[in-house]
Amino acid sequence: MKKKLVKGNEALAQAAIEAGCRFYFGYPITPQNDIPEYLAREFPKLGGTFLQAESEIGSINMVLGASAAGMRAMTSSSGPGISLMQEGLSYLAGSEIPAVVVNVQRSGPGLGGISPSQGDYFQATRGGGHGDYRTPVLAPASVQEMWDLTFLAFDLADRYRNPVVILADAMLGQMKEPLEMRKPELPPLPAKDWILEGCQGRDKRLLKSLYLGEGELEKHCWRLWAKYEEIKKKEVRCEAYRIEDAELVVVAFGSPARIAKGAIMEAREQGLKVGLLRPITLYPYPEKELADLADQGKTFLVTELNVGQMVEDVRMAAGRRAEVHFYGRPPGAGSLPSPEDILHEIRETYPAR
Amino acid sequence: MYHDVTMAGFGGQGILLIGNLLAEAALAEGLHVTYLPSYGVEMRGGSANCTVVISDQEIGSPAVGSPRALLVMSRPALSRFQASVKPGGLLIVNTSLIEPAEVERRDVELLAYPLNQIALELSHQRLANMVALGLYLGRTRVVGLESIEHGFAELLSEKNRVFIPQNVAAIQKGMALAAEAGGKS
Amino acid sequence: MSETAEKLLNPRPESLVDIPTHFCPGCHHGIVHRLVAEAIDHFGLREKAIGVACVGCSVFLYNYLNTDVVEAPHGRAPAVATGLRRALPDRLIYTYQGDGDLAAIGTSEIIHAANRGEPITVVFVNNTTYGMTGGQMAPTTLLGQKTTTSPYGRDFHQAGYPIKMAEFLAPLEGVAFSARGAVDRVANLKRTRKLIFRAFEVQVQRLGFGFVEVLSACPTNWGMTPIEAAKRVEEEMIPYFPLGIFKERKEADHL
Numbered sequence: 172m173k174k175k176l177v178k179g180n181e182a183l184a185q186a187a188i189e190a191g192c193r194f195y196f197g198y199p200i201t202p203q204n205d206i207p208e209y210l211a212r213e214f215p216k217l218g219g220t221f222l223q224a225e226s227e228i229g230s231i232n233m234v235l236g237a238s239a240a241g242m243r244a245m246t247s248s249s250g251p252g253i254s255l256m257q258e259g260l261s262y263l264a265g266s267e268i269p270a271v272v273v274n275v276q277r278s279g280p281g282l283g284g285i286s287p288s289q290g291d292y293f294q295a296t297r298g299g300g301h302g303d304y305r306t307p308v309l310a311p312a313s314v315q316e317m318w319d320l321t322f323l324a325f326d327l328a329d330r331y332r333n334p335v336v337i338l339a340d341a342m343l344g345q346m347k348e349p350l351e352m353r354k355p356e357l358p359p360l361p362a363k364d365w366i367l368e369g370c371q372g373r374d375k376r377l378l379k380s381l382y383l384g385e386g387e388l389e390k391h392c393w394r395l396w397a398k399y400e401e402i403k404k405k406e407v408r409c410e411a412y413r414i415e416d417a418e419l420v421v422v423a424f425g426s427p428a429r430i431a432k433g434a435i436m437e438a439r440e441q442g443l444k445v446g447l448l449r450p451i452t453l454y455p456y457p458e459k460e461l462a463d464l465a466d467q468g469k470t471f472l473v474t475e476l477n478v479g480q481m482v483e484d485v486r487m488a489a490g491r492r493a494e495v496h497f498y499g500r501p502p503g504a505g506s507l508p509s510p511e512d513i514l515h516e517i518r519e520t521y522p523a524r
Numbered sequence: 525m526y527h528d529v530t531m532a533g534f535g536g537q538g539i540l541l542i543g544n545l546l547a548e549a550a551l552a553e554g555l556h557v558t559y560l561p562s563y564g565v566e567m568r569g570g571s572a573n574c575t576v577v578i579s580d581q582e583i584g585s586p587a588v589g590s591p592r593a594l595l596v597m598s599r600p601a602l603s604r605f606q607a608s609v610k611p612g613g614l615l616i617v618n619t620s621l622i623e624p625a626e627v628e629r630r631d632v633e634l635l636a637y638p639l640n641q642i643a644l645e646l647s648h649q650r651l652a653n654m655v656a657l658g659l660y661l662g663r664t665r666v667v668g669l670e671s672i673e674h675g676f677a678e679l680l681s682e683k684n685r686v687f688i689p690q691n692v693a694a695i696q697k698g699m700a701l702a703a704e705a706g707g708k709s
Numbered sequence: 710m711s712e713t714a715e716k717l718l719n720p721r722p723e724s725l726v727d728i729p730t731h732f733c734p735g736c737h738h739g740i741v742h743r744l745v746a747e748a749i750d751h752f753g754l755r756e757k758a759i760g761v762a763c764v765g766c767s768v769f770l771y772n773y774l775n776t777d778v779v780e781a782p783h784g785r786a787p788a789v790a791t792g793l794r795r796a797l798p799d800r801l802i803y804t805y806q807g808d809g810d811l812a813a814i815g816t817s818e819i820i821h822a823a824n825r826g827e828p829i830t831v832v833f834v835n836n837t838t839y840g841m842t843g844g845q846m847a848p849t850t851l852l853g854q855k856t857t858t859s860p861y862g863r864d865f866h867q868a869g870y871p872i873k874m875a876e877f878l879a880p881l882e883g884v885a886f887s888a889r890g891a892v893d894r895v896a897n898l899k900r901t902r903k904l905i906f907r908a909f910e911v912q913v914q915r916l917g918f919g920f921v922e923v924l925s926a927c928p929t930n931w932g933m934t935p936i937e938a939a940k941r942v943e944e945e946m947i948p949y950f951p952l953g954i955f956k957e958r959k960e961a962d963h964l
Binding site: 194222228237238240242367376380381 | 755756757758759761762768771774775776777778779780781782785788789790791792793794795796797800801817818820821
């Protein structure tokens with residue numbers, strides 16, 4: 172298939188169209204405006220609905236409404252807007268309504284800045300809103316994955332009746348790479364026998380998250396838990412790059428994983444046995460893969476565009492067996508580490524034998 | 525085969541256009557390529573830069589700390605980026621807008637030309653970016669001119685394609701200058 | 710009071726589920742539910758209707774209305790209804806919201822849904838208090854009214870004035886119908902029934918956004934008997950929140 176040079180945000184937007192999404196609700200925020208602008212241009216040609224909402228609170232609830240009617244619906248935003256959506260995400264999860272929410276991360280806290288960041292890792296992977304829920308979190312690291320994982324996001328959302336977060340960052344959104352516009356083969360989805368479209372020929376249906384009856388909510392939360400356990404069992408995805416003989420395994424996701432890969436290529440040329448474990452799903456997290464590597468006696472170097480969030484998951488997975496080093500940079504203009512910076516950290520933390 | 529280049533100037537100089545062109549040309553030759561632009565809050569007259577990485581292997585990082593080549597079209601771009609070029613690398617400088625004395629690096633190969641004047645003599649000084657791209661291509665031979673022409677077709681709308689010949693002529697001028705400079709071409 | 714209504718409005722509409730009410734004695738929610746159900750029946754759209762329940766006592770609409778219902782976060786029902794409306798252009802979409810929900814936390818959503826002229830029907834139940842949470846001050850709490858969070862009476866220096874939503878929304882271009890009624894006595898109930906019907910009719914006719922505010926009693930949190938509470942609607946609420954139609958569009962070609 173012929174490849175095209177495409178910007179990350181636009182690859183994601185076009186993939187949403189190809190995945191059958193026809194409802195987008197959003198509010199402008201840098202650095203993801205290419206997504207709403209692309210869909211505002213393309214949806215009218217396809218009979219889709221693009222609506223600029225009054226706020227991100229409006230956006231996520233419009234997604235909830237369209238999705239309750241059985242449509243594939245999405246929104247996209249960045250840090251401050253994603254914070255406003257947490258209420259809606261909690262209701263979507265509690266009511267078991269699918270949705271795709273894209274976070275092209277910018278830097279915080281507060282208004283922060285517009286440079287690439289991974290400061291929203293905890294927010295994304297711990298549910299983010301109130302209550303005991305989780306959302307699958309997909310972390311692309313290339314323009315091709317901005318495309319591929321968008322299909323997967325809609326698939327997982329429908330399969331598990333749960334919101335799915337695509338956690339990208341400003342660098343992935345803005346960069347261009349050759350893209351193969353392939354349509355993935357995904358297993359058939361369960362019928363949407365829960366949607367609201369009027370109760371013609373059937374009993375009325377109700378989508379809700381309020382459970383006041385004795386024991387009702389506990390039962391509901393256990394059922395959600397069972398779903399998350401199934402997701403953990405079936406949906407873990409990660410990329411392992413040159414880890415077989417590696418003494419040191421770099422753990423990174425998103426853009427820093429790309430920068431780390433460049434550093435690892437250089438390190439290998441210099442004779443250092445270094446590999447990369449790149450989580451593609453941040454929830455569920457590749458715990459077993461990391462534990463296995465820890466059992467093999469590997470040392471870890473975790474690198475993130477924050478001052479240390481995912482490193483906690485690596486430490487949990489590796490337990491006390493492995494040494495876990497951390498190299499992080501808080502986001503901000505000019506703070507994106509270079510491959511040379513990471514190579515330096517690789518040399519510093521490379522286990523002495 | 526591996527090449528990377530950072531291109532920098534101010535908004536309106538066509539920095540992102542030549543970065544895109546190079547990336548499209550690399551794709552047309554079946555190479556791996558990444559194009560990473562700078563971006564900012566929406567304001568006019570700000571700085572513009574991009575990094576293009578081209579390889580026949582999988583590309584790790586689209587971001588490059590020490591590029592093998594740097595192409596600067598403005599004074600602020602030179603002062604911001606000149607320290608980053610890899611020793612032994614290539615530095616292309618637009619002396620129409622940058623005093624040659626401001627170039628501090630002695631450990632790089634320097635191609636310094638008054639690109640605005642050269643472009644003006646050709647047809648229009650807006651083509652200075654194309655002359656710069658020609659210098660880079662002439663010196664590195666990373667992609668062929670036909671692939672660049674293909675890149676124009678990908679990037680330009682139908683009505684702007686009439687400008688392709690004069691753009692190509694500017695690139696050819698840059699390539700010729702690089703050849704005269706005695707690059708390893 | 711409500712027994713009188715039963716005699717007048719028999720039989721039970723198909724859009725109302727036949728279960729005992731759990732609302733407090735003298736609460737007007739049950740009456741408004743019934744009027745909404747009658748309106749849906751009137752247009753023969755029960756099987757094409759989707760309701761949006763909000764947060765507060767009014768959330769329990771989902772137990773009583775015999776249509777599909779989705780629950781919205783607090784104040785967000787108009788945004789959820791917008792998503793439903795866009796996804797299901799030929800269905801009947803309605804929200805049912807209380808005063809805290811619509812006139813405090815949900816002001817952004819209601820104003821913009823109204824301004825977009827979303828062809829949806831919003832039924833707004835104003836009882837001047839937060840019923841479900843135990844009688845706190847609402848945006849519509851009257852001046853001097855004592856609540857658990859205005860124990861000395863609402864003072865405008867401290868808490869501003871009660872907000873008049875029906876008047877407030879009426880001037881927006883997208884609004885086709887905006888009115889206020891009450892159900893404290895039969896005459897008002899009959900008029901309000903017509904207002905609710907009309908708020909649905911403007912949706913059916915695709916004239917724009919339909920809004921009806923209904924003044925309601927909350928005897929429990931007002932510390933009154935049902936009869937006293939109904940009297941308070943008449944004597945204290947209606948003088949400040951006048952009944953009537955504040956906007957009515959008859960034609961679609963208004964722009």
